[in-house]
Amino acid sequence: MSKKINLSFWQIWNMNVGFFGIQYSFGLQQTAVNPIFSFLGADHHDLPWLNLAGPITGLLVQPIIGALSDKTWSPRFGRRKPYFFVGAILCSLCLFLFPFSSSLWMAVGLLWILDAANNTAMEPYRAFIGDNLPQNQHTFGFQMQSLFVGAGITIANLSLFVFQKFFSQPAVESASICQTDNANSIPTWVYYSFFIGAFCSIASVLWSIYKTPEYPPSEEELQKLVEEKQKNNNFWKRIMAPIIEIFQSIANMPKLLWQLALVYLFQWYALFCYWQFITPTIKRTLFGITAADEEKSTRLIDACKNGVELTSQDANFVKHIADLTEQAVGHTGLMNGTYNFVTMIIALALVPLARKYSSKIIHTFCLFFTAFALLMIPQIENKYMLFIPMIFFGIGWASMMGLPYSMVSKSIPTDKRGVYMGIINMMIVIPMFIQTITFGPILKNLLNDNPINAIYAAGVLFVLAGISVLFMKVERENANHE
Template sequence: MAVSEQAPIAAQKVDSDTRKPPMTPLAILLMNFGFFGIQFSFGLQQSAVNPIFTFIGAKPEELPLLNLAGPVTGLVIQPLIGAASDRTWGRFGRRKPYFIIGALGCMVMLFLFPFVGAIWTAFLFMWLLDASNNTAMEPYRAFISDRLPKNQLARGFLVQSMFVGLGAVSANLSLLIFQKLITGITDHGIPFWVYVCFWIGAVCSIGSVLVSVLTTKEIPPTEEELAEMRAKKGGPAGFFAEISSAVREMPVGMHKIGLVFLFQWFAMAVYWQFVAVSMTEKIPAFASTDPAKPVSEAASGWVGAVNGMYNLITIFAALALIPIAQKFGAKRVGAVALVFGGVGLLVFANLNNQYALLVPEIGVGIAWASMLGIPYIMVASMVPKERSGVYMGIVNMMIVVPMLIQNVTFGWIFEHLLGGSGANAIMLSGALLLCAAIAMLWINPPPDDEESALMPLGAARAITIYDKVVVGSDGTPSSLYAVDRAHAVAAEADAQVVVVSAYSPADATDEGARKELHGREAAFQALEVTVRHLTSDRVRRIEQRVVAGDPAQALLSAAEGNPHNLIVVGNRGLGAEEGQMLGTVPAAVVKDAVCDVLIVQGTRDRVPRNRR
């Protein structure tokens, strides 16, 4: 337990959360509405593009390589765009220019995609569509983190998950409905209903993003933040340097989910590519009448039903998973959710009734809700606000690397190890999700001071509000009672205790002046008494500070202007005059503090409660 001696008090640095006024529920909905259109586009990409590849002549074993666009563009574009948006500010804002450009790109590519007539054209359009989606998505996620104070981040990302699910459900339902209503195909083999679905997606993509842009303002950076942006090296070299620096400085919690991501995103890539192939093989009503086409039109339409089902479940599962994860810990809840998904896919691959396929998709939806929500909340709460863009991009690098590995390797695996069977591919996907669940349980939570207070990886703390509990002590029974109360709060919150003893450099005091500690030796003696009092082992992190100067300013300085800390002080404070009910110290602390202040009733010479 180190004791630090500090110079006279300097000005406090105000926490950035004080510049983020809380948003109303309607404002949070409007801010996230753009995710509906972006995810509508992603939903079409996940559910319709692979059947389109087969319509124009692609073989099942070629699908992984044809899907290289997703992971490659994600690996390159997401962190670069994230880093660029971190250092952008202009008349159109910080993040907004990027997701407007991305939404415009999605609109154009969705409009043009149904006109593809050759595999190379579809492959090119897939790259451009995915690049546009990624350009919009990552700055948008950082925008949510920029705009909301920490106590609203969980709600903000929860609403985001709901719109993600709603957009995907709408995309998949459009495939199912219009496949029933519109018949006929083009000379290139593309059904006419594909045109309608993709054109609706084009309108939704740009329309929903414009609603969010026009209704939600960005918070301007401070002069200090602007200076930091200008000081950073620009251009591709600067962006790559920023990404490299962020990777080296990543919080421990971000490293720990890498193995989980390897299994779960490899599994999901397999599922998206081969779900239609599996249904064509297993469901008699979906059997292909053309040997050259491994996916029937009926199966491609029913992909909308099964994928719509799991995305519908995601909307409701997201409502439940976040508070449960906050209570029991993200790793346990995430592991259970992945088990639901793995078992669901194992069952899915062995069913031969199209309507029965909807039941195991419930488990997939629970797993998908966990994948979409929990990691982003954890990252947003543990990384610096000014670097949220690059870190959101790095999280998605961790997603796309397993998908890139799948794209490069799975064609051979499918043909030589799985017997060219789509059902076997889906079973392997389910087994990989179970491996991800095991890997999640293998993760050890980070140290207490690196754990996310908003979304803990391990079991949640009983109190998750405070990072530090600051308390002053002059060694008297009254002040030790305040220390006792601070200790109790810190033990429940697993927070750090900072004990402050402030002293006057003078050796004596004029008659009538406040009773306070005089000289360094008296301050160190007061700390010694205080530390002997802190006998419980429930608070493992205790910092002691001896400060020359005003007691109130010493407490405020120790709290560091952080709204997530707590100051505990007796109602007479350090050295109140006899008879005062509220001393000058607590009065000054209450007046100037930006964090919570707990006033302990200690006017009588109370003896601190003994701890067993």
């Protein structure tokens, strides 16, 4: 590969624009997908296993795509670009179709395809940044990704708040509450955010593809790619080659990446708890909806659909709970938009701090800020005061989206950047998978089936994540290193 030159601010900006669309989609998954499951009849303790798509597709798709992209080169299409282009197209199609889900299982199925598409796009994008920047610009490049992570998720979440605020339909008449189309259905204002996401996903990726060339492999690297292709000259060898490479790379993984895996175990388990249970939590703390209220509303809707005529008082109760639930979804969008807006502002500011004090120290403090935010949220009953913990959360999220990658980038062999970025994603999705299969029973049997306790648990896990960072042996970044 040719010697890398320092890129300008705007070159690095254009390189990362595609992350905006990918993260807009991720923002909708964070905030809108679980409420959509609830709108379609899911109970809150079922949310973890309904989210199995994320960890499983991430576990299977990202490392394989990473290994394949390491072995790809086309003078016309490049190395990483074909993968995140295809991922963006599939993502756009899924986002367009998602709000038309007519049943819970249709929504769950689309989530599987959407997650696979996002994973196909995201992992090569991480490697794309490392491929195109010299070592001394890695922290800046990955923190620029954090900026676009914040921007994409911010716009996604604020769109949910704005559309709920201004385009929510008036409550249905009591006579129509029992109709199947009105009970357990997705509000029409949710559609608009998904349509915007469908456009942003493909448009932003096309911008980066057009604006950013990829470094061609050196003659030696090209020869190695040819030899790999000749060695894997039949279908089954081509299928098994990336899988074998993944296991070989894990076996030879640098110690620093194993240390990062422990941090990620606590961090991503906690984040999945937050995204799944923040709306159920603020339904209780901010909007006063109790578990008994939700059970009563569900019972009345089921009775009505079975032919029982509701009294006006019961019909108004059902409408009231439905209205408050929609407001909770909208306010979750505003809260999540707030922390991602903070991420946009703080992301690049972390670069000089990381160089001065080390990425390790700054990341540790940022994880403790996130823990503080999560432990505060359930104690706040004022909707304006909830923005304070979101500021701390945004600082932590800015660090999580960039600093770990710069911390381990020197330890990753350049010819295996794609596969190791995929393995790092395995460190993300394995904790998510563990959360989806374990946290439902934990919540139901140990945490009193109370979503508020899920947020407290997430806060404690972030404390453990911050402590774990202190045990990582991270090499200080040399600003003069090319």
